[in-house]
Amino acid sequence: MGHPIVFLILATVAVFAAIGMLTSRNAVHSALYLVLNFCTVAVFYLVLNAPFISMVQITVYAGAIVVLFLFVIMLLGADQLPKASSNGGLQYILAIFATAGLATALILQLSGFGDGTAKPESALDASPEAIGTLLFQDYVFPFEITSLILLVAMMSLIVFKAQKRKKQDG
C-alpha cells in the first residue's frame, strides 16, 4: 500500500493543505488549499490502485466543484469576510477539544485495525472496464438512483430560480 516515505510526504501535504484551508481568511485561498488537498488525495488513490477514481477525483472535485466554489466566491465578492465577534470562545475551545478527542480516539483505537496483511496488489483489478462492468451490472439500481438525485437537484435549482423571478415580477 505504498512506500512509507511517499505516504508520509503525501499525508503531510494533505494535512497542511487542510490546515491552510481552515485558517486562511481569504476564501479564494481556502479554495486553492482545497484543490491542493484534493490533488494529494488523488495521488493517494493512484497509490491505492484506484486509477479511475483518481481521475474522477481530479475532474469532478478539483475541476468542477472547486471551480464552482471559486466562481460563487468571486460572484458574491465574499472572499474577504469581516471578522465576526460573537460567542467564539467556548465554541472554539469545545470544537477543538471535541475534534481532537475524536481524532485521537479514532487513531488510537482503529489504527491497529486488521493484522496489517493487505491483499496483494494483483488481487484488485480496478481498470475502468472492471468498474464499468460492476457499476452497470451489480450496482445498476443505485446508479439510476444517483441519476435521479442529480435530476432532483437540477429541478430544485430551476424551481428555486423560477420562484425568485416570480417574486420579482409580483
Add this chain to the structure above:
Amino acid sequence: MIQAIAPFLLIFPIVGALINGFFGRRIQNTGGPNKGELVSGWIGTLMSFAAFGVAIALFLALRNDYGPHIVTLFDWFNVGDFHVPWEMQIDRLSSVMLLVVTGVGSLIHIYAIGYMHGDKNFARFFTYLNLFMFFMLILVTGSSYLVLFVGWEGVGLASFLLIGFWFDKNRKIDGVYEGVLNSNASRKAFVANRFGDLFMILAMSLMFWTFGSMQFEEVFAAATHGFEAGDKSLPLILTLITLFLLLGATGKSAQIPFFVWLPDAMAGPTPVSALMHAATMVTSGIYLLVRSNVLLEIVRESGYELFGLVTTPELVAMTGAITALYAGLIAMTQFDIKKVLAYSTVSQLGFMIAAVGMGAYVAAMFHLVTHAFFKALLFMGAGSVIHGMEHGHHHLHDHGHGHDDHHDHGEADGHHVVAAAVHGHHDESSHDSAVVTHTAAAHDDHADHHVEDDFDPQDMRYMGNIKKYMPWTTTVYIIGALALSGIVPFAGFWSKDEILAHASFNFNGGDGGWIFRVVTWLLTAAAICTAFYMGRQLKMVFFGHERHEATYHASESNRHMVAPLVVLAVLSLLGGILNFPYFSEADATASLGHYAEPYESCGDGKIRECFSGGHGDSHGDDAHGDADTHAADDSHSDDAHAEDAAHGDDHSEAHDYGINLALEHWLEPALQSFELTEEHIVHLPHTAQSVQWRVAIQSTILAVLALCASFFFVYRGFNSESRKADDIDPLFTVPILSSFLTGMQRLPLDTLYMGVLRPIFNAFSWFCGIILDWDFYHDFVHEQLIRAPYLWFSGFVSKTLDRGLLDGGLVLGVGKLLRGFSGIYKNFQSGYVRNYALGLFLGVVGLVLYFILG
C-alpha cells in the same frame, strides 16, 4: 324490566341538563330575547316528567316484588381488592323517594317556567334544575354509601349553583350589591354543608375500615352478623358511625348545629327553595338515616351510651326534637315570608329526624312525603305572592302611585291613608315589635330593600288582604298552611300525628325511657309553634288590610304557576291516605290479626304491636292510585272511616290491607330492622297501628287554639291608625267565630295581651332571636367558636402553608428554578447553526467514544 328501565332515571335528567347546558341559550333566544324560553323550559320539564314516568313504572314493578333490585351500570373503580361497581338499588324505600323527588320536582319544573319568565338566564336555571334532579336520583338510587355520597355532593353543588343563581343582581342594599349577598349565601350553604360531609366521609371510612365494604346490603349484613356473634367492639364502632351519619344528616337536613345555611339559602329563586330547600334535597339526611335503620337499631339494642349519657338513636331524636322547637320559635319572629317557611322547614325536618331517632322510620318517611307536598305548595304559593307583590309594585311605579287610576277596591282617600300608614309603619312598629324587627333585620341582612321606598316584596308587613287579589293562591296557601299546622283532615295532620302518637305511645305504654317523654313534649310544643306561625303568616299576608299600595295592584300569577299549586293542594289535602291509621285497635287487630305476631304486650295492654309476616299487595300508596276518590270521600266523617276500616277487614284475608297503613306495609320489606325485630335480634320501638285518640284530639285542639290565638293576637293594635274607619276585621264576618271573637274582645284579654303577654313574648322572642340565636349561636358559637378558628386555620393554610410554603417554596420555587435553569439553557438556543452543529457533533463524539472505548 327494572333492570332495563332503571338507568333511564338518571339518563333523562342528565340529557335535559346537557341539552339546556349546551344549546339552552340558543333555544331560549331563538327569535328574540327569551322568545324560546318555553321550549327550553319544557325540555327540562319533560325530562323530569320522563323520570317521573320511570319512577311510576318502577313503583308498579315493585308492587308484588319487594326485594332490593341491584342494577349495575358499570364498574366504577377497582383498587386492589377494593371493588366499587356503580350500582342502583331499587327497592321500596328508594321508590318512595323517587316518586317524591320526580313527582314534586316535575310540578316545580312547571312552576319554574312561569316563575322564571323573562329571566335572561332561563335556560341556565333549567340546566341546574335537571342537574339537581340527576344528582338527587343518584343519591336516592345509590346502592352504597359511596354512590350515595356522590349524589350527596352533587346536590350540594346544585344547591350552591342555584342559591347563587342571581349572583349578578346589581341592586345595592346598604352599599353592597345584592348579587354579592346572594353568592355569599350560596357560599355559606356550601361551606356549612362541607362540615356535614366531613362527617359523612368519616362515617364511610370507619365503615370501610370495619366491614371492608360500603354497600348497604353488605354493611348491614356484616353489622347484624357481628352483633349476633357478640362482637364486643361493634357497639362502639356502630355508635361512632351512626353519630357521624347523624352529623352528616344535620348538615344536609339543616339541623342543629348546622342549620344556619338554610334560612340564607332563601336567596335563591323560589322554585329552588321549594324543590331543594323544602321538598327534596334537605330530606336526604332523613333518607340517609332511614336507610341506615339497621345500624341505628343495633346501637339502640346494644344500649351503648355515648359518654355514658345517650345512645345515638336517642341523640338523633333529641337533635330533631330540639331543632323542631327551636326553629319553630324562631319562625314566629320572622317577617320575611320565605324565612318563616325556611325556619318552618328546619322545624319539620326536626320532626322527621326525631321520628327516625325514635325508630318510627315509616312515620318519618310519611311526614317526609306529606311535607314535600305541602311545603312545596307553601313555598310556591309564597313565590306567587312575591310575584304578585312585585307586579303590583311595578304597576305602582308605572302609573304614578296609582292615584289617578280608578280601582274597584278603594277610594283615593283610602290610598292616602294606607300610604300614610306605610310611612308611619316603622314608628308604629317600634312599640310593638322593635326588638323583633331588630331580630328580623339581623337575620334578614340581605333581605330585599327597594332603593326607592324600601319596599320589599317578601316582607309580610307590606302585605295584607292578598286574598282579595290572588284568590287561587290564597285558597291553596290556606290548604297548605292547614296541612302544615296539622289540622284534620289535611295531610300534615296524619303524618305529624303519627310521629306524636309514636312518641307518646312509647312513653306511656312502651319501655322507651325518658327520651320519649322529653321528645313528646318538645314536639308538641313545636307543633303549637307551627300552628301559631302559620296562622300569623296567613293573617299577615292574606287577611287584614292592605298595608302598602303595591298590594292593591297585586294580581294572580300565570297558569304555569297556578296549575302545579292546585295539584299540590290536592295532594296536601289527600296525602294522609298514604298511611291512614286504623280507627280503633279492634280494627287494627282484626285486620292484621291473621298475620300479627304479638310478641310483646304493651304496658297497658291497650295495643298490640303487629308486625306483618306477609307482604301483600298494597293499594293506594300514592295519591295517583285508584284509592284517591275513595279515600277522599272517606275523610269526611269518622263513620265513613270506620266503615272503611271494616271494609278493609273483609278483604284482609286476601292479603289486602286496604288503604290503612299502606305506606307502612309498602316500606316494611325495605326496612330490615322490621325483619330483625321479628327475629328478636333488635327491638324496634312500637308504633301505634290505630289512631291514638288522646294524642290526636290533644294536638288538634292545641293546633286550632294556636291558629286562633295567632289570628287573635297578630296585628292587634299594630297599625291601628291605618285602618279605615268602616273596616271590619275579616275574621269577624265569620258567623260563629264573630260572636266568639267579639266576646273575647270584651274581656280584658286585650289588656292582658298588651300588658303582659306581648312584652313577655317580645322579650322571649328577643331572647330567642338576639341572645340565643344571634348573640349566642351566630355570634358566639359560629363567629367565635367556629368561624374564628376556621379563619385562623384557613389563614394559616392559605398564608403560611399555601402562599408561604406551597406557593413560595414549591410553586414559585419551581418557577424560579425553571427560570434560572432556562436562563442558562437559553444560551444554548443561540440561533447560530454552528452552536447546534457543535451540540450534534459532541453527541456524535460521545457516541463514538462510547462504542470504541466502552
Add this chain to the structure above:
Amino acid sequence: MDEVTIGWYIALAAILFSMGALGVLVRRNALIIFMSIELMLNAGNLLFVAFARHLGDLDGQIWVFFTMTVAAAEVAVGLALAVSIFRNRDSVNIDDMNMMKG
C-alpha cells in the same frame, strides 16, 4: 514503520475528517463550511479506497463514485442556497442567520 498498513490510512482519514468537522464548527463563512464538508467527504472516500485495496474488493471504489455524485449535487444546491441567501441578506456569514434564537 517498514510497511504502510491500513491503520496509517485510518489515521490520516481520521485527521482529515476531524479537521473538516472543526472547519464546520468554527468558520462563519458559509462557503468555507461547504468546503470543510467536502473535506470530510474526502476523508471518507480515502478510507473507502484504502479498504478496497486492503480487502481486494472493488465495491469500495464504486461507493466512492456514488459519494462523489451526491457531493456534486449537494454542492450545486448548497451554493444556490448560498447565493440566494446572499441576495436576501447581503452576507454569507451564517452568524447573521440566527432566526432560530430562543
